[in-house]
Amino acid sequence: MRGFDELRYIRPTLVIFILLVTILLMMLPYHVFQNEAISYTQEIYSGIFETSVENLATTLSKGYFQWHGMYYAVVSGDDAFIEEMLQEVRQEFPAVKSARLIDRPPEIPVMNTHKLSTVNQELYLYFNIFDNNMEKEIPGKVALVSIDKDALLSEMHLAERITFSPDGSKGFAYGLRTEIRGYDLMKWMVVHSLIAGIIGVLLMMEVLTLGLSGYYEMHGLQEIMYLWETGDPYTGFHSKNVAIIAGLVGKRLGLSRKKVRELVNGATLHDIGKVGISSRILRKHGPLDEIEMEVIRNHPTHGKDILEHFKYLKKFIPYAYMHHEREDGSGYPNGLKTDKIPLEAKIIAVADVFEALTADRPYREAYSFAQAVVMMTEMPLDQGIVSALIEILPDLENALCGRTPEKCWERS
Known part of the structure; x- marks a missing residue:
């Protein structure tokens, strides 16, 4: 660019000043980018988390609790079979922290396949137990499954961005509280700002070039003509x-x-x-x-x-x-x-x-x-x-x- 030729006409401190001001102006939106990234994570990944929980609940319900084997084991009191199936649930699904059979709480209605509950920032799934055709239901018992929230986040590859905490500043799915980290934009912003600063200096050089060009063509021309006319x-x-x-x-x-x-x-x-x-x-x-x-x-x-x-x-x-x-x-x-x-x-x-x-x-x-x-x-x-x-x-x-x-x- 022609502007480099004009660098000798200005003080280096001015060039450095323009570079630093441009970098500073480019860095100012950093917090805006971070807030946008956090809001995006909060909104989008809350929905993804809820979908993952619902998919897990549907899989467990259809695979274990809408089944003749589990239904008749509960009816006949076959505790060994029941424990074997619950142990299989804990082993096959990393997001399941615990699974056991309990007496039906009053707030869990019959004829629903499952119900999710949040207690003290912990997630629980209650499953009604049916036969294959969902024509018969165990009225007095339900399966209680505790969800490992952190394991579910790891499966979603969100553990680096989201941390569950009772004192978290951000709301998340099911009323859970979290701390959400933005993306590490600092290195990108520094490089981007440095490039923008260099471009800003180059543009300043070009403006200086045009200014000097105008001087030569107008003021300089007038001075040349004045000297010429004198002679x-x-x-x-x-x-x-x-x-x-x-x-x-x-x-x-x-x-x-x-x-x-x-x-x-x-x-x-x-x-x-x-x-x-x-x-x-x-x-x-x-x-x-x-x-x-x-x-x-x-x-x-x-x-x-x-x-x-x-x-x-x-x-x-x-x-x-x-x-x-x-x-x-x-x-x-x-x-x-x-x-x-x-x-x-x-x-x-x-x-x-x-x-x-x-x-x-x-x-x-x-x-x-x-x-x-x-x-x-x-x-x-x-x-x-x-x-x-x-x-x-x-x-x-x-x-x-x-x-x-x-x-x-x-x-x-």
Whole structure:
């Protein structure tokens, strides 16, 4: 990311501060995640626990207490068989803590297969004893099975999350009290927050990059132009007007606002290659000799070289380097033709020629707008852009620096 390049422009303490603040902000929701995890465990696993208890009760009832063998053993008093079956229940089902036959308590109704009861935070299942067809029932006896809650949790793989305690802060199935532990999110949150902190710093670097880019393009550009105008007032004056013309033409052609803004800035810099050229050449009243002409023709290349030294001004290189190319290949420095010339460079070319024709020069007076556009229709410029220029001529009357409507439309 480009932001790393700008790290040298800020204090390391600021980077560390942003990193720590981002990590802190990311860690703040930790307790929320934990509470959500605990609530999820409490709600979802309470239902699962109840289902497990009901499944155990149904299995025991149908497997042992709705059966001719157990029914007739109780009727006949076959205690050995009864104890053998109850011992089998304790061995086969880890969640069963104890199982025995007792006299029916008053609160246990007949004709129900089983009833669950919670006493002092302990779970008990009472089973009525039937024959196979549930047509006969033992009226005075029931089987009492004590449930091992912790063993049932282990079977459900919940022992690490839930602990039964009479003083537990969370309610659970059947009115039981528990302590519920959330998931160990700390390591995940630290890693996640660290990554978010790094991303936050990178975003800060990117914002700084954009800020510096804006500075170079706007404030820095204004400072460059100020220094330029101090040494060569005419060229600075000319570039401002070219920028105005190019911006209005760009709008007329339907370019985006961002592109128009870039076009205006690029137009302002299009003659930056003239920096360093002797004012004697730039302000010469007569025609230039061959060497002087060669110096002037090199200003696009010189402008390209200058802009390459500014990271955020490189995108304006085509404006400075190609604005003297022409549609028929007669331009310079590369003799490009038609579609080989970028649209932006073509717009600058039209704006540059129009501004030059309608401004006073050391060797001639300005042409009127009408005269200038007639001349331009015969030049190897993009005539579609020239047409757009003609359409905005009324807007240019007062927009251009140093122009007056009367002089703009004068005809020789």
